[in-house]
Amino acid sequence: MSQKIDEILEKIIDEKTEQDIVEAEEATEHILEEMDAGYNYRKNLPFYWRWFVFAAAVLLSLFQLYTAIYGTLPSNQQRGFHVAIAMGLIFLLYPGTKKNQIKVTLGSWFYSGLLMLITIFLFVIGEIRLLTMIGALLILLMLQLSKYYNRDYLGIPFSDLVLSFFGFATGLYQFFAYEGIIARVGMYSDIDYLVAATGVLVVLGATKRVIGTPIVAVAAIMLAYAYLGPYIPFSVFEHRGFSIERIISHSFLSTEGIFGIPVSISATFIFLYLMFGVILRKTGLEEYFTDLAVAMTGWMTGGTAKVGILTSVFSGMITGSSVANTVGNGAFTIPMMKRSGYKPEFAAAVEAASSTGGQITPPIMGSAAFLMIEFTGLPYNEIIKAAIIPALLFFTAQFFVIHYESKRLNIMGLPREELPKVSHLLITKGYLLIPIIMIFVILALGLSAMRAALWGIFTAVIMNLLVMVVAFILGKYNKLKYRINIKVIFEILEESTRTALPIIAAVATAGIISGVITLTGLGLKIAGAILTLANHKLLLTMFFAMIASIILGMGLPTTANYVIMATMTAPALLEFGTVPVIAAHMFVFYFGIIADITPPVALASYAGAGIAKSDPFKTGIESVRIAIGGFLVPYLFVLSPELLLIATDSSIISLLLAIATAFIGMYGIGTAVIGFIEKKLTFIERILLLAAGLGLVYANWTFDLFGLLVVGTIFIYQKFSTRETVTLSQ
Structure with missing residues (x-):
């Protein structure tokens, strides 16, 4: 982390002695070992x-x-x-x-x-x-x-x-x-x-x-x-x-069991992207993301919590464990949020919800994006394109919840002049983003995801070597914090395999499960049971598929989670000819991932609670409250598939309206959950905002007009009534 960022964070977090830091690291390691078996080595x-x-x-x-x-x-x-x-x-x-x-x-x-x-x-x-x-x-x-x-x-x-x-x-x-x-x-x-x-x-x-x-x-x-x-x-x-x-x-x-599709994807795509993630850490991109997050959101209302969201998203989208991300990032973000004035349960929940959301964020999506290639038959670039707007909606809703909770608690950000400028970070270290940009460029050219990963890996290494050469010419070589040499290359090779071990084991066991499902026809049986229970109604089918996905996803890593959802619950939604393949698979994937923050088995929430020293169950409830958008977004893109940016009969104007109303709907739901805009909302106002938000996320002109009218009226009323109160008090 840059020196200026370190100085800023010292103003947020109490200064710690070396012994305090050692004890904090040991506590974090202990929580990881307890909550994530992959760290008990x-x-x-x-x-x-x-x-x-x-x-x-x-x-x-x-x-x-x-x-x-x-x-x-x-x-x-x-x-x-x-x-x-x-x-x-x-x-x-x-x-x-x-x-x-x-x-x-x-x-x-x-x-x-x-x-x-x-x-x-x-x-x-x-x-x-x-x-x-x-x-x-x-x-x-x-x-x-x-x-x-x-x-x-x-x-x-x-x-x-x-x-x-x-x-x-x-x-x-x-x-x-x-x-x-x-x-x-x-x-x-x-x-x-x-x-x-x-x-x-x-x-x-x-x-x-x-x-x-x-x-x-x-x-x-x-x-x-x-x-x-x-x-x-x-x-x-x-x-x-x-x-x-x-x-x-x-x-x-x-090749239908352990050595089936899941291991096939692991042995080709997933391993390379895990190696790419290791290289990004070794070349300083992970630290750069933290610096960028502080610069972008540190000045905002509730800046520390919003920094926590961005850092968790950045790291979460290139790894495959909600728990590991919660603990790894939470060791830094949770104490920072508590020191700013947030309750321990809220601080832990913000980190857990953000880290879990990182698993549904493109381009990696916790490695599940590559499995979707085989299970949906769609190219990789179509899958990541489909994931963009749902992920934005998920985190937008979370931003609204955190923003108005911070406003209610009067937790402000840091003075903007004390923070580094985003433009300065982009100019001085923006080259670190080139490997990620390269991946998107290669995909846009129509090449395979494996080829894109290779180009990303080579670009990251070459960029670091070029930086070393320039630093040497300018006489600043010794000041470089991240340098790739022979020793670091071997460290990358070893760490890539160590990082992959839990995922390889997970997909191998998921192969056993999917193999039995294929052998016995269990997937079709479960789909039939869900459809019968729902009386072949789409909304009820989605509800029961959601419940099944959350239950089946409890305690499972991202990759295995998706394999089970794709074979057990997605077929029920695919029985409806109006539901696109990618929408059905994204629906069950979302709810399988959300199981990580949904009590009673909310592993990411409980891991965050361990760091925050908060009540685990209350932290789980708070996580659901913060990530409320995650429970609504899947319904939204099944009912309005154009939000997945797939070819539909909808026009560009209809698509833009659907996106706009969805974001406004998330605003209505977020403020209803918190109960605050400019001042405390009444019970009636919260009910109206919730109804309006739900109406806006459902693509229907009548509901949209009702939702816009209600949200706009309450927002204007809150703004002007607050101003009148201030004027009268003066």
């Missing part, structure tokens, strides 16, 4: 394991770059190598439990013991082969021992070394034996089934370590559902059932 590996992890991580990054430049390998090889390195590294880097020592009891063995007994029973009744049973029992035993027996052998517990070996081996089996696997479809060998069984268990075990239990529980339920189909008590969800060998082969040996 081993931090003190012996040097030989550090070098091994480093070499494997660099190898995967180089593999991804090589195949992106010279062409991807056959699907089984590309995806197999991608998953193999990730699974092997996860067991080396992430322990089986967060605690160093856990008392071993009979209860601690219950679930593992039950799974082992079920495995033996399946062998006895002839459902699985002897080799498959032995492999499954070994993996289950190692997973259990890794949680309760942490004695190190050469720096890592023996059980984790065994699991890491199977992680590498099962993925590389796809890489080296893919031709034989394809040739033996329907006639798999004992070794094939052994690899499939151990591979599925290894992926689930690895995912639990870096993502958490919820998605693993969903995958386990799906696998059980595939087998127990004939015994389901609800006839609408019944199916003929499949053998264990069919389920595990479909999940691991085919």
